[in-house]
Amino acid sequence: MKTKKNNVVVYIMLILGAIVMIIPFVWMTIVAFTNQDITYNMTFKNVINAWSLDNFKNIFTSYNTGRYLFNSMFVAIVTTLGQILICSMSGFVFARIDFKHKDKIFLLYLATMMIPIQATIIPQYILMNKMNLINTFTALVLPGMFSAFGTFLMRQHFANIPKALEEAACLDGAGFIRVFFQVMLPLAKPGISVLAVTGFMAAWNDFLWPLLVSSDDTHTTLPLFLSQLQGRWYVNWSELMAATLISVIPILIVYLFAQRYFIEGIQNTGIK
Amino acid sequence: MKRKLAATLLGITLVATTMLTGCGKTNESGKVDDGKNTSNEEVTIKYATYSAGPDHIKDLEAMIDEFEKQNENINVEYEVIGFNDYFTKLQTQATSKTLPDVFEINYENFVTYANNGVLKDVTEIAKSDETFDESVLTKGAIDHFKYQDKLYGLTEKFSNVVMYYNKDLFDAAGLEYPKPDWTWKDELKAAQALTKDGVYGTYSPVQYNELYKTVAQNGGSLFDAEGKPTINSKENIEAVQWMIDKMNKYNVQPTPEQMSGKSPEDMFKNGEIAMLRTGSWMLGVFADAPFNWDIALEPANTDKVHHVFVDGIVASANTKHADAAWKFIKFMSVDPTATKLRVESGWDLPVVDNEEVRESFLNIEKPESREVIFEALETGIVPPTVLNYSRVQDKINEELSKAVIGQVTVEEGLNEAQAKVEKIVK
Numbered sequence: 001m002k003t004k005k006n007n008v009v010v011y012i013m014l015i016l017g018a019i020v021m022i023i024p025f026v027w028m029t030i031v032a033f034t035n036q037d038i039t040y041n042m043t044f045k046n047v048i049n050a051w052s053l054d055n056f057k058n059i060f061t062s063y064n065t066g067r068y069l070f071n072s073m074f075v076a077i078v079t080t081l082g083q084i085l086i087c088s089m090s091g092f093v094f095a096r097i098d099f100k101h102k103d104k105i106f107l108l109y110l111a112t113m114m115i116p117i118q119a120t121i122i123p124q125y126i127l128m129n130k131m132n133l134i135n136t137f138t139a140l141v142l143p144g145m146f147s148a149f150g151t152f153l154m155r156q157h158f159a160n161i162p163k164a165l166e167e168a169a170c171l172d173g174a175g176f177i178r179v180f181f182q183v184m185l186p187l188a189k190p191g192i193s194v195l196a197v198t199g200f201m202a203a204w205n206d207f208l209w210p211l212l213v214s215s216d217d218t219h220t221t222l223p224l225f226l227s228q229l230q231g232r233w234y235v236n237w238s239e240l241m242a243a244t245l246i247s248v249i250p251i252l253i254v255y256l257f258a259q260r261y262f263i264e265g266i267q268n269t270g271i272k
Numbered sequence: 273m274k275r276k277l278a279a280t281l282l283g284i285t286l287v288a289t290t291m292l293t294g295c296g297k298t299n300e301s302g303k304v305d306d307g308k309n310t311s312n313e314e315v316t317i318k319y320a321t322y323s324a325g326p327d328h329i330k331d332l333e334a335m336i337d338e339f340e341k342q343n344e345n346i347n348v349e350y351e352v353i354g355f356n357d358y359f360t361k362l363q364t365q366a367t368s369k370t371l372p373d374v375f376e377i378n379y380e381n382f383v384t385y386a387n388n389g390v391l392k393d394v395t396e397i398a399k400s401d402e403t404f405d406e407s408v409l410t411k412g413a414i415d416h417f418k419y420q421d422k423l424y425g426l427t428e429k430f431s432n433v434v435m436y437y438n439k440d441l442f443d444a445a446g447l448e449y450p451k452p453d454w455t456w457k458d459e460l461k462a463a464q465a466l467t468k469d470g471v472y473g474t475y476s477p478v479q480y481n482e483l484y485k486t487v488a489q490n491g492g493s494l495f496d497a498e499g500k501p502t503i504n505s506k507e508n509i510e511a512v513q514w515m516i517d518k519m520n521k522y523n524v525q526p527t528p529e530q531m532s533g534k535s536p537e538d539m540f541k542n543g544e545i546a547m548l549r550t551g552s553w554m555l556g557v558f559a560d561a562p563f564n565w566d567i568a569l570e571p572a573n574t575d576k577v578h579h580v581f582v583d584g585i586v587a588s589a590n591t592k593h594a595d596a597a598w599k600f601i602k603f604m605s606v607d608p609t610a611t612k613l614r615v616e617s618g619w620d621l622p623v624v625d626n627e628e629v630r631e632s633f634l635n636i637e638k639p640e641s642r643e644v645i646f647e648a649l650e651t652g653i654v655p656p657t658v659l660n661y662s663r664v665q666d667k668i669n670e671e672l673s674k675a676v677i678g679q680v681t682v683e684e685g686l687n688e689a690q691a692k693v694e695k696i697v698k
Contacts, residue, residue, distance in 0.1 A: 040542050063326070126368045134370070212364050215318070215351045215372075227354035228325045233553045234537060236326065 025248075032056075032245045036237035055242035064217050065225065065243065072204060072222040073250065075140045079203040080196055082145035087195060088188065091154025092180055096166065106155075113148045117208070125212050135215045144203050150195050157191030158184060193258045200254050204247075222247040315596045316347040318372035320362070323429075323583060323619070325352040331617040335610045339603045346596045359662075366390045371588035374597045376428065379416060379582040380655045380662075386419035387659055392587040395423040397598045408606050413623040416654070417584045425586030426605035429620040431552045432648045433485070433579035435571070439564040441466055441546045450547070452647075454571035456489075456514060459547065463524035466546040473524040474547040475536045478515050478676050480665040481655070482549070485579050487511040488653055489572035494668075495656045501693040503668070504686040511573070512682045516675060528676070551581070552645050556618040559638055566639040569648060580652030583620070621645070660696055667692040 031038060034050035059065045094106050124143060125134075133139040161184065169183045185192070207223040214220050220228075226247065229240045324332040329352060336348045351372065353361055359381060365371045371390060385391055398404055406414055409427070417425040437450055445465050450458075463473025476482050484494045492507030502508070518525040531539065540548040541561050549570060558565060570578055585604050587597035604610055611622035615633050622629060634642050658664055668689050675685035 036538075037542075063329075122364055122367055125364055129368055129370055208360075211353075211357055211361055215320075216349065224354075227357055228352055230354055230356060231326055232322060232355035233551060234557055235535075239326075 028241045028244060031237055032241040034238075036241075039237075055238045056246075059239050059243050059246075063225065064220075065246070067217060068220050068222050068225045069246065071218075071220060072247070074137065075144075075206075075210075075221060076200050076203040076250075078137075078141045079144040080199040082141065083147050083150050083199040084192055084195055086145055087147055087150030088154045088185060088192065089180070090151045091156075092158050092184060094151065094155045095158035109148045109151055113152075121208060121212065124209075128213060134213055135219055137219065139213045140210060140219065140221070143209065144199070144206070147199065150199065153195055154188065154191055157188045161187050197255060197258045201251060204251050314345050314347070315593050316349060317374060317591070317593050317596050317600060319348055319350045319585075319600065320353060320358075320372045320375040321350060322353055322355040322358040322376055324350070325354065328617060328619045331613055331619055335604065335613055338607075338609050338613075339600060342603070342607075343596070343599055346599065348600060369590050371590065373591040373593055374585055374587050374600050376583055377425070377586050379584070379657075382417060382424070382584065382586070383419060383657045384659055384661060385586070386424055390589050391424045392589050392591055392594055392597070393422045393424060394587060394594070394598050394601070397594060398423055401598065401602070404602055404606075408624055408626070410623045410625045410649075413582075416582050417586060425584045426601050427582050427584045427623045428604050429583050429614060429622055430649075431581045431620045432645060432652055433549055433551045433581075434567045434569065434644050434648050435547055435549050436540060436554065436558065436565060436567050437547045438540070438543060438545075439566055441471060441543070441563075449566070450568040450571065452569045454568075456571055456573050459571040460518075460522060460524065463518070463547065464522065467524045470544060472526045472530075472539075472545050474518065475525050475539070475545045476515065476518075476549040477536065478512075478519075478672050480668050480672070481579070482515070483512070483668065483672065484656055485577055485653065486515055488577040489570070489575055490514075491574040493656075495658060499658065499697070501690055501697055503690040503693060504683070509683050509686055512672070512675065512686060514573075516682060519676070520678070551579070553620065555639070555642075566641050567644045568641065569644055569651075576651045578648035578652050580649060580654055582623075582654055658697060663696050664693050667696065 027039075030042070030047055032055055033052065034047060035055070038046060038050055094102065128134055128139045133142075165183065165187065166179060169179050174183065205223060206221070207227070210219075210221045210224055211227075214224065222243070226240065226243055229236065229243055319336075321332065332350060332352075336350060339348060340346060362371065362375065366385070366388070377385060413427045414423070416427045417423065435450060439449065442449055442462075447462050447465055450462070459474060466473040476486070487493060487505075487508045490507045490511040492502075492505050492511055494501065494503055494508070496502050519527045526539070526545070534544075536545060536548055537550055537554055537557065539545045540550075541558060543563060555567075569576065585601045587594060587601065591597050605622070606624055608626075608628075611624050611626070611629055612632065614620065614622050615629055621633065630646065633645075636642065655661070671680070671685040671689040671692075674680045675682050680688070
């Protein structure tokens, strides 16, 4: 009897919590498919009557939204792939290979995570400028690929894989690269999916760096576009909500796909 | 050995490709295009703007097309940045000396930029330009973007703040419409009659921008003639007390909680606020409001004063195309085609003293009393010129917010603000 009652209470609290978290998204979706005035008379009938795709039509015709969507996807995907490759390689090295001063270098890596981005962003911008990379995709993608957090994450995952597996592969005559790509990487799938999701999210949502580095339509990403939609004195919420909805959907899809691995990954780091 | 070699090769390739993609790109802007066989050099200038987005990008493109037609050898690449992030980006560019050739700037920030030497002094270019006639600008407009007697740019457009009122609500309450000679007392009387059934009589925000105007309407001022802060003067305290009393004592203005996140403009459009002080930029937005409305001069206490907000275009100190930059600045400010386009699209008003411009503005139907916009100019004040304007604004807004929620009295708040601003301005 007691446990059943506890369960019901827990479920009720969870449902209430879920409703509270979802309400802003529900409002956003409603406004995106109707218009901002609906906020003042949000009855079911009004919502059904005002339902239309006008806002979406508007933002795709009045602005270069298709291009921005592509830019965001390109930057996010390339950054994530680069991050997976680079961080897993460096994580593997730190986990498995002993070299001089390894610990000190790793400590240095970790130390860089403590420096807030605001301190490094201007020197980074000047660096990009000197390399003539302002307003290019290279500049948008490059800094994100080298993530100290990613290296740390992958190192932990590789450290948790029993050495026996690696030794078995070596005994079978596999070379260094083969060991890495065909044995270790597949075993680190949970870690990679965590990295993929966090990396994709960070790259997708990144605002400050694209703000500084892109100066024209061909390099603008969605967060910049959303900021541009907010006029100096007045905000057109209908259009803004439609654009926001569009920028939320891809990340939602990525998360849904990676969700299984994501949770597994967090579980694994905990248990082992 | 083999695997060490493979690993090093891989590493080198990775690094090399990254470097090669980077260094391969050439710096486009500022380069003379040798491909064309024109007698003039082909020049590209970069222009950054905040006011063009999101509604006036097509108007900006039309203006740029016209400019490029008139100046065949100049190409303009524009960049729209949201206003909230505009100065973040500009500051980064100013630090790294990569400001665009020409860019928009508002009056409040102009002094800081001019003082830091990141703007190009165009006094000489303007003087030697025979096609530029100063008298075409309204009186005093040429001084807006002068600093220490040097000219850095021209005023592109202005907007001002007036009082909008809901005629239908006034009719229902049997009240007279606001008159030009109304004082705060008249406004209070009307507001008290109008505040009922979820409608509030009046609204004006309690923040820095409203502050320097409202204290002026009571004969006070935030800074004296030498630029020293006089924030806690008697007149200022009275004015701020009035701003807060409207909410907390007389209940004719909604408090922030009562507004619950709604913007005053949205509330006015929804018929929840009867009198609203807001800018000329709302004329277009309110056009389809479902009730009759009009504008009037703001009621004042001792002196009639109105906000005037001024945007100008300036050139960066490290531009390689000063002449082209000046031509663009001049075009956006006084060219007849550009100013006509600006008025027609409702993109604020140009500062030219031109009958045609006035007429085309006044001829737009709604609202009736459009001439109020020009009348308000006569008693207009621009924001106080003070270095580190955004820090001053932040400090003052902090104290005002505390006073609004009753955490400090008005006098205490203003005394605190005075002390803090004195430290910044030193």
